[in-house]
Amino acid sequence: MILVYLIIILMFGGLLTWIVGKRNPLACRWISLLAVLTDLVIIVAYWISIYDKVEITSKQSWLVDIQTQWIPQFGVTFHFAMDGLSLLMTVLTLFLGALAVIVSWKEINERVGFFHFNMLWLLAGILGVFLSVDMLLFYFFWEVMLVPMYFILAIWGHENRKYAGMKFFLFTQLSGLLMLIAIIGLYFIHGNNTGQYTFDYFALIGTSFSGTTGFWLMCGFLIAFLVKLPALPFHSWLPDAYTQSPTGGSVILAGLMSKTAAYGILRFVLPFFPDASQVIAPVIIIIGIAGILYGAKLAYAQTDLKRMIAFSSLSHMGFILVGIFSFQALAYQGTVIEMIAHGISISALFIVAGAINARTGSRDMNQMGRFWEQIPKMGGITLIFVLATLGLPGLGNFIAEFLILAGAFQTNMVLAIIATLGLVASMIYALVILQKIFQGERKKEWTLSDFSARELTVMGSLIIAIVWLGIYPQPVIKTVQPVINNMKMQDDAFYYENRYQPENYNSSEVISQSGIDEYASGGNIIFNQSSALPVKEIYTEPSAATKRGAILFHSTETPYPVTVGSDGGLIEMHPTNMFNYQLVYHSSSSKKGGVK
């Protein structure tokens, strides 16, 4: 029931703040903070309690699963579940949520109660998105998330808030409708196939599609997520919404909402449509890379601080796309860390921008300069997050980007090299933030006050988080590893199906190498280099452990073509991707050729 409590506490707290807000704004702020912190404590306590039980090699990824009936006629249920990925996202949501409440403490002075109501319902919506495993319930929360965000943006935003709010609403609403259509399509196809009409996530996995249906349904999901992320060319709402939003709203938008999209791709697009995802992967990777470079280019050109940070986010979201669609264990881990690290670093930058805006009433960097002289603490803290943005080792974003690129490099070297250029580009724009605002010549006389104790608490906790991710990210990696093992197994199954078709061989067996004893993550077998061919152990039957009889293993060698087996047959190594090979044994009778 823990998952339901998390959401209910927020929703209830939201109602309470609305009631209290008119009479006592301060009490309402405290209620809001308390609600989020309560949730945060609950989930962190839960994380600590299960942490030791997480097996890094396991594929049993689900930790909590609760289900009750809702609309049985249509196969709709209240179904929440949590695995390592959603656990981490929940922690991130509540952590950044708490900070968003704190940074709104002084900034929001009008309709305080309604603001906090929106804030808490927004967080509840985000939690719902991360935790629901019934598609209709998921869609419900996806929309719950949208409306409060629109209000926050359009009521408490900056000078151009109406325009930004409308743009945000149109983009996300329209793309959301596409997803609804896709969900319903999926529902009916699954129902037709099996006779069981259900919106349940676990039931819908493995739905088979005829022709290109799967591809189009995937596009419905994918476009909704690409808009929300946002990715090129759906990013048009981003600079306006991120810039016009109040600080707390920017934190949620950039830090959390973009992560719901990344989460959606990992959770729904890949498992529902494994084949179609593989087909579209090159396109998405190119979109990602274009976003990395184009976002950096646009960021460099901006003079509005918040706009610049917004475009930097576009650039980093490109890394997430590259990470997901590389289908590599390293890259998946990198993606998850990027989701967290980017959430932290972008929030920090928006909080700094908000703090500067509160002190100067301006976001125009051309009017700033030499702030370090007056507000060195803010300067030093900004420096840390500028460095995080440009991927300095020792901070979380580096680990993320390193793993993503190292993983992508295994699948597609050329694209990975282009993506790596993003690291140079990010440095070029990130340094502008620091140098234009805090260094150089003074353009205008400002009287500035340095960070207050409240702000220092916020920034301090963000610094601890980003450094922790940079020097010891293992707790995150370990928590999410079973989820990735699961996904990796699906990818490997895909490779297997496409590369190796047993019916094309007279007498073929997929075999493994003697001396392979280490069963590593991701369903791969570590290839023990010291042991030599020929092969001792042959799996003639599909085994559960290896899934359909295929054995994939890491190899550092490339003895790719053939080796003669003991009975004169052929042992062939097929590369399944850059890291993995599978051994296929053909008995001495001829080979018809079945490797695509």
Next chain:
Amino acid sequence: MDSFHFLWLVPSLPLFSFLFLALFGSKISKRAVGMVATASVGISCLLTLWIGITFLTSPPTGHFFQQSLWTWFDVGGFNPSIAFYLDPLSLVFIFVVTFVGFLIHWYSMEFMETEEGHVRFFAYMNLFIFSILVLVLADNLLLLYLGWEGVGLCSFLLIGFWYKDNVNCYAARKAFIVTRIGDTAMLLGLFLLVKDFHTLDIAAIMTTAPGTWTPRANQAFWVTILLLGGAVGKSAQLPLQTWLPDAMAGPTPVSALIHAATMVTAGVYLIARTHVLYDLAPVVQTIVAIVGAATLLIAGFSALVQNDIKRVLAYSTISQIGYMFLALGVGAWSAAVFHFMIHAFFKSLLFLSAGAVILAMDHEHDMFKMGGLRKKMPVVFWTFLFGAGALAAIPLITAGFYSKDEILFYAMASTKGSVWLWLAGFVGAFLTALYTFRMVFITFFGVQKKEITYMPGNRIKIPLIVLGILSLIAGFIELPHSFGHFVPFSDFVNTIFPKVQLAGGMENMEWTLQIITAIIALLGVYVAWQFYIKKPQLLYHFKSTGAGKSLYNFLFKGWQFDLLYDTLFVKPVVWLSKIDKRDFVDRIYEGIAGFNLFLNKSLSKTQNGNIRTYVFGVVLGAVVVLTIILFL
């Protein structure tokens, strides 16, 4: 207790000091700030000495010691650690870093006394020492990369230390971005290594690479050339050398520590550390030698015409690192490391004495406005002279002679060497002596043109004297074969490096080569004396001719590399960012929105409440429909 187990403290002490200063630095006195920073590096240095002595007297098994702190992360068996690896190579580096670093910190206490941002300065310096120690002690390439980027960061922060001036900010940014280009190449090299070995552990890669890659394998070529990309960025070699002269915008102790003695030699360290891979890629190793040879000449020529004393030293640093690359390229690994050490002593000395001069001249950098300081500042003069002698490789009595002579000999005698590489080094030796003594003569001889406003105190003088002595005597631990073959240094580091393969019949050449090298260095000094003391009018005439002027300008601007890169890269990027500032994708969506608004406007005009218009509309519609029905 075994001294090796304190290894982790060597980098950690400066880190702790950095954290302390960052958090509480503003609350303690200026004097205390300098003391804390200096003491932390000093204790690190003492620890290093203790560890070093233990290493020399009772070396650990296999000549290395490994200390693992924790596993950084573990993704599917790819598990880099936070772990340190001590072997003769890293020992030499940590010794030089902590020892020279300590002296420079000490010197800075006086040098930076009157500056604001005292805390910031010492905090960054400590962070730098930590980063470079991590770089050289890292047991895997990912941790090395952490140190690698860390030193780049500190370099950026310290070049831009006087942040109120846009010029300094620009120089800082330039250094960071140009080196980042190299770093990105290096990162790609790491990705390739991950792909082939599924690990970044240096020892593991070095042992498995020869068995995994066939000689002259493609992977070996790509990995080494990409790592070389990182090395030329950090070590300011061709084609990424342009940032170093501008980096002189930082305070002089920074130039001494980061941009002369330690950080810029990180590239040398990287190549020496991965020498096994370079052995597998002979083509790239030749490229290393050629890069070194070309850089040392180009930078040597540019050093000849600079007026700013720090820029002379900067170009000289680029040139001297060129020598180290030359040595690496011909497989003379220990000679490169030896020259690194000697260079660290004399070049930091030169920078520090130059700093003392600059301080005395009220922050004047132009040598031609100084002059005649020999009598007034004897300690600075003599120590500068020792450093200059070592840089110019004055035979027998200076350390620079022994280290450079070794490189020149191997450039010719190694199987990988050639007469061309030697010739480049030989011409470079002449240039070095020439520009070095030009600097000495202009600054310390002749007429004094400016009043001295500040006389250096003991905290400046003592480091100068210590380094001055080392610049003279440190060479005696590596005497050439012809001098009785007393070579404890290379005996020590050659436990990890292969010996240089000499081409046949070269041993006998050594005497001849030594004598002409010695002569050329002295000749350089003599020419400098002629041109700058005896007959300065000669040069003046040359400079006033058209060709002379443009040649002078070309060299002065560092062979116009900045202009080239500006035109090729910087301007297009800036132009690109200007033309599409408002994002054309957004214009498309705005176009759609605008079109809808236009439709809305035009259609709402039809709804004007005027009966005649409505009737007209109905009739028109009827006519159109009827026409269609009748004629189709």
